[in-house]
Amino acid sequence: MDDTTAAIVVGTYHMPGQTFVNRHIQHLFGGRTCVVANTVTGNPYDKPVFDRGTFTGTPGWKAAAPFRRTLLRLREGTGNIPYGAEKASIKRFLRDNGVSVILSEFGTKAILMTDIAQELSLPIFTYFRGSDASYELGKSRRRQSYARMMPRLSGVVAVSRFLLDNLAAHGLTHPNSHVIPSGVDTRRFTPGRKTPRSYLAVGRMVPKKSSLLTLRAFAEATRDAPDASLRFIGDGPDRARAQALAHELGVADRVRFDGAQPHDVVRDALATSQVFLQHSVTAADGNTEGQPTAIQEALAAGCLVIATRHAGIPEIVEHGVNGWLCDEHDVDTYTGLIRDALDADCASMARAARHTAETRLDNAMLLTRLEQVLKGSPP
Structure with missing residues (x-):
């Protein structure tokens, strides 16, 4: 019996317009998923959720946060990478929910989780969907952070060959890369009387x-x-x-x-x-x-x-x-x-x-x- 459990990493949960992300949260591995989100606006699928937006941390963690985030922003182009008490809490959340693989929706979110994945010896994949493999490549710090991230990923998925080619044009490749479109529910979307x-x-x-x-x-x-x-x-x-x-x-x-x-x-x-x-x-x-x-x-x-x-x-x-x-x-x-x-x-x-x-x-x-x-x- 397959008991794979995936942690889905997103910016905001729940976003009604992100049907492709919501489909993964609902149905991947028969629904055996949990969510790590920067911001939580609702939980319509009743999933275990780590809400980074409400994490308070210890007094020491809060005192060091501005300095630490500035350093991360200079190095990675984002100050939102978990560290210290928050990082430990996310690791505990993943262990408690029996997570066996991490899927970061959008390349920019994978940057936040590669350290945690390595420390827990968990495979981590990212899904490139558009601006994360186009607009973001115009930022030198983002290209550098992607270059550090790629070798640490277990694999890369993109919704189109175009995005993989765009990444490759900037020297960003992974040997385990796949093109899997977001897709459509062909049972719900059918031709009617035109x-x-x-x-x-x-x-x-x-x-x-x-x-x-x-x-x-x-x-x-x-x-x-x-x-x-x-x-x-x-x-x-x-x-x-x-x-x-x-x-x-x-x-x-x-x-x-x-x-x-x-x-x-x-x-x-x-x-x-x-x-x-x-x-x-x-x-x-x-x-x-x-x-x-x-x-x-x-x-x-x-x-x-x-x-x-x-x-x-x-x-x-x-x-x-x-x-x-x-x-x-x-x-x-x-x-x-x-x-x-x-x-x-x-x-x-x-x-x-x-x-x-x-x-x-x-x-x-x-x-x-x-x-x-x-x-x-x-x-």
């Missing part, structure tokens, strides 16, 4: 997602198609600007801005939408996607995906097969693809999209692969 000429965009309305560009492209592409509609689900700094722009472009009656919504609302919207739009671009600070969860969910829901050749997107969206791709910032091509989708054979691409999700992105299958990696078995 509304003709319905377009959907899901995600934070931030410059990296190019919401304003998407809105302009949609308005131009559907100028002669008054029955075409676009729905944005997500909030962010670009939302107010996008709403004003919709009025300026004369499409306010065909564009909805629903703000942030529960996951079930996103699922239902994907099920009935014909086309999914995401014009991801590399941010000015180097921040990139890993492999967007929303695109994986759109494929499972049988949407025709129109996206960019950005980060790990081309690894799951094959141009002309299960979706269409354009280069970042190529507004003309993007607009043309949105126009082409008005009368495209969406049904055949929907079948191909669904097939991709079922055969390559099913989260139950990917969870099994991750468990094999964490146990040291070939995936």
